[in-house]
Amino acid sequence: MLSLATGLTSLGCDISARLGGGMTAFVIGQMQIHSRDWMAEYFAKVPDLVAAHGGQFLVRGGNPGHLEGDNPVPDAAFILEFPDREHASEFWNSPEFQQLAKLRRTGSALNAILVDKLTGN
Template identity: 65%
Template sequence: MQPRGATVMTAFIIGQMTIENRDWMEAYFAEIPDVVARHQGSFSVRGGNPTRMEGEATLPDAAFVIRFPDRAHAEAFWGCDDFQRLAKLRRSGSSLDAILVDGTQ
């Protein structure tokens, strides 16, 4: 619960994924949208075809941005058993860099 007068700020989980094999993908992507939605999240970005705009780091195979009402919802999603089970499956064929950031007011 937020203190009276506190501003609730949207939060985003931003991820970049490198895919080593695709064996896990069908099962993962069949379930992940529902798990995100149960935590009031929605995908703003979900897909491949990244294009370099600046920098020299290796481009990921896919990227995503998930919007949540606030950090509490994002953290609850990340820590929930359903997501952790899917994350274990995803890790069987990919690596992920993910960060949690606050949105702007």
């Protein structure tokens, strides 16, 4: 009998990463921008803060285009890569980033998720 963890691993989902293993993690975000007043300060500081937590931007802005679904196309999108979920969470929950997130919220709405890289890739 195949266990759930074995089955998920065969599909590229390493359950051990959720239990403390080290797997590359991505933060994927879609942003609707209502005002640009916050952007200069935010984008002047965020890249260095991401890097200080071991991360890097893979996509920033991204020129989003519609492929499928009913959700509106975001004004901007981003993908951040971190060594693992711990680094990503430490970045996201850091006081420095939360202060910038508060600034960002004055002129935008963000949907962001944290996902793991497929194993073996």
